[in-house]
Amino acid sequence: MLGFLTARQAGLDDPLRLRRAESTRRVFGLELNPDRDVDRIHGNGINTIDIEAVEGRYMLSGGSDGIIVVYDLENYSGKPQYTCKAVCTVGRSSRYVHKFSVETVQWYPYDTGMFVSSSFDKTMKVWDTETLKPAEVFEFEGNVYSHHLSPIARKHSLIAVGTKYPKVQLCDLKSGSRSHVLQGHRAEVLSVRWSPRYEHILATASADSKVKVWDVRRASGSLLDLDQHKGDKSKASTEAVNTAHNGRVNGLCFTGDGLYILTTGTDDRMRLWNSATGENTLVNYGKVCNESRKKLQFAVSRGCSPEFVFVPCGSSVAVYALHTGELVTMLRGHYNNVDCCEFHPDYQELYSGGKDCNILAWVPVLHASAVEDESNSSNKDAASQPSVNPALQDAWSSDED
């Protein structure tokens, strides 16, 4: 690490290199920290979490009881011990709350004034955060498994919705009406994601084992089907169909730069695909246990080198290196199945939620000096202040003035 710092100081290295090195070091140190806690509001399992893209300060969570909670993640108290408080909730007492479990929540990508939630009560609601009332309600014929708003769209404001029916619905946020339908899947669509690189490219994953990549401007059908055997027809058990997995495909994620797509399926495999050509990069992650009948929300790190994938695996979160497929570590801490996890790119923290109604925060732990500092300071002042990070301590003001 000192090598990176000296090189940056001397101008030998790009500033970005030092930043990436430190981010990577912090991800290696991810651990459950007794100092960081998230308020426990949900009474039932947590299905989905989303951290807003603008400041990374507010987090939304949706639970199986239909409740949506907004948390403030920022720590202004100066003390290392901090509980992320719930700022507001759409609870069971609200008139507009979802009747059944909330499957996906997402902040509006440009500000936190609005968020969209979709649920098994066959509706998708667009909420105003200030008043906590839905500004718009979209109704569908089947359970809504997943929806996604494009994080970079400038020319359109479409929400892609995956429901129990095989047609992927596109709804327009500006006009409040449905825009068009993408046909091609044969079974329920479990997960939809827009590309973070091109605002018109959408990927959808379905229970018929296929993953399709679409350009929404094109009327005639999908651009590509992802094929796990890379065109080598000899490996597939039947010749006809291109399948991405040998079972339901229930997790879909683009990497931060939009160049790769990751998919997980109930055949206990995770695959990495080149998003431009649809080619399977054949990275072997081994057995990634997956029994979820709904969608699985997993996350890819941003700003590290090498990039990491955090995928819920039973009751723990598995961390894999993205391009080599090596298992770095398993993060154990939940008491029951983990359903969703989200990476906070600015602080390199991971938040994961599961059936045990807890959201756990995995924070990089790098300084082992906390123990020595406490024993020293308890001798001096009678534990008036818990140990503060030495970088934040006041070294300026003098006691005399």
Next chain:
Amino acid sequence: MNRKRALISDTFKVKKSRNGPEKFGVVCNGNGPVDVKSSLEYLMTLFPRKLFNDALPTIVLKHQLYSLHNDKTLVDKEVNKLREQAELLMFQLGFDTEAFGLTFISDYKAKVLAGQEGKVTRATVERFLEKLLTSSCTDLSFSKEKMLREFLFTDSEITQLVKSGVLTVRDAGSWWLSIPNSGKFTKYFIQGRKAVLGMVKKSKYSEVLQAELEERRTIAQVKFNMKYHIHDIVGADLVESIPTTSGALLRFVES
């Protein structure tokens, strides 16, 4: 390649080894280049030739290599390289979509031709093996148009190939490449795998030290070498291999 500056990913070794560079209990291959060929040869020595009266070539499963090397992606790449160099053949064994069998091509050729001695189908089989060596060593299955057009085989010749065991039917108009008389191998293999897994599962806490498992008396069901089965169940992720101070521990994985 000479790098002036180290890669960020090298500075932080992906696996943090808190206990120093030696991993106790596990025979690991260190950080040198992955030598898949020598691991293949080692695994081939574990295969029992006598059991099949020397009629079968030595078969190794691809996931057995995963138990010897850490990086699965590198192993896959090396295996594909060997297949393209026409040294290795891969087969779909049939009992699991992910279980692939590997044999050295020289071994396969010798055994198949030896098995065909004095049979009517010998000439066709020889021709097929020649074609296989030259053009498509990397294919697992063949479709009808391929056989008719590229290889110039007639329908009756295809039937002869299926009869001799070199091809097995996949669906109407396509065939898997296969090893003649490998039915016995598959049967003993599945039986043995089930028995060894049962031994691990029945142990206290569903875990057994690898050294102890190798010492145990092999019951009648297990006809292969115990080590062969251990590499198989570790590589297929049916048991987890945990390094301990007394050697590697195999713990049954609930699924």
